[in-house]
Ligand SMILES: Cc1cc2nc3c(=O)[nH]c(=O)nc-3n(C[C@H](O)[C@H](O)[C@H](O)COP(=O)(O)O)c2cc1C
């Protein structure tokens with residue numbers, strides 16, 4: 154696609170889609186894999202942007218925006234005041250570039266991305282995840298993510314239209330980069346998202362919490378070697394989801410993305426390092442995390458919506474930047490809710506908690522799990538029908554010790570409450586909770602590394618000690634039918650049978 158064609162990318166979504174489809178077919182034919190790779194689900198972020206625009210979920214800004222002054226405020230307002238994703242087509246200082254933001258900020262957008270009905274999101278994701286699909290590496294000279302290859306001095310991070318996100322950030326950050334690395338001993342791949350403070354044209358700060366990337370980095374450092382890393386910006390949301398999902402060590406995130414797509418992720422080899430990246434990505438930054446350098450980093454408006462204060466970080470050095478000719482930068486917003494960061498990690502937490510709760514003794518009548526972006530990933534709502542007294546609290550304890558550290562508050566609501574509606578959750582907390590009996594606190598537990606209210610342990614910048622608390626807002630169990638009745642919601646007679654459409658003009662409901 155020419156760079157002129159780029160501006161009309163989404164205007165001409167059908168045409169662009171056709172072009173992409175034709176390109177894809179040619180590439181497959183070249184690779185001699187047409188039979189195995191036919192009918193593949195779209196694997197680009199631009200395909201998803203087209204879907205969002207078609208569904209009225211995206212607004213495009215053709216008026217010039219400034220990444221230093223107003224781009225973040227515009228997309229945050231568009232998300233929080235209009236509920237829409239943003240596409241910027243004219244970015245000051247970055248002619249020819251486009252950027253998208255807040256594209257995955259609610260469950261509706263995630264449902265569109267993963268081709269599931271919104272109320273089927275968790276069971277649907279669980280179903281898809283049963284069979285992993287390993288990626289395929291294509292040997293092709295025409296991967297979209299390598300239409301432009303820049304190396305050495307030419308590979309400048311300053312070309313990318315990164316934005317200043319929160320008011321007191323210490324600089325511009327790349328927030329959506331998915332870092333692909335390999336275990337130096339086994340060669341097994343890992344993918345995770347890391348904020349990157351842009352230091353200059355060729356260096357960023359690379360923050361690693363004590364998870365798998367840190368574990369792998371420590372192995373390289375022990376050997377005195379830099380850690381090769383390919384940072385992917387802008388790929389299908391299934392790839393984004395799996396990059397932020399907690400997995401067993403050695404589980405390939407791309408096989409999880411494959412399961413979500415229902416097709417193997419198409420990969421190509423990098424130009425300057427031994428790494429494979431998604432062929433349909435927008436931008437790939439090839440480089441290495443240095444084993445012998447630490448620099449000041451931050452502050453940065455982080456996922457809980459508060460600042461991570463200035464500290465230090467490892468240093469990533471750029472070797473090459475490859476990209477689409479008409480690359481769309483994914484300006485992921487990290488900061489005060491609602492942003493796509495809380496919605497993305499929140500969905501991963503919901504899914505992992507759902508799975509974790511399946512193992513609670515005796516089995517639960519579990520109806521829903523919600524990790525609302527408004528709770529900054531630290532609050533869970535568990536909707537369940539308690540079978541016996543005490544079961545809700547047992548479930549809440551499990552919910553607070555699942556695979557993700559983030560949740561510190563868990564609230565159980567009963568079968569008549571919509572866990573998605575915080576007003577109903579609040580109502581059950583005021584009418585059904587006797588604080589002395591129904592609220593418990595568990596002190597001195599590990600909590601999320603970015604939870605500013607919980608102190609660090611010693612001088613470790615990542616381990617914090619905090620208090621988990623649980624609120625049982627369920628009704629008494631079925632063995633106490635009178636008790637259950639006493640806490641019933643006083644709803645209007647025949648509420649379920651009545652439809653407003655039968656009593657008002659049709660046009661009000663279009
Ligand atoms: C938008 C976003 C930004 C993130 N930023 C960081 C980061 O800067 N450092 C970090 O260690 N983890 C960060 N994470 C979390 C990791 O990417 C996530 O926990 C991942 O699942 C870890 O992968 P692993 O299980 O392979 O270690 C971020 C997640 C998201 C969704």
Ligand SMILES: [Mn+2]
Pocket residue numbers: 343344365400401402403404406
């Ligand atoms: Mn992993």
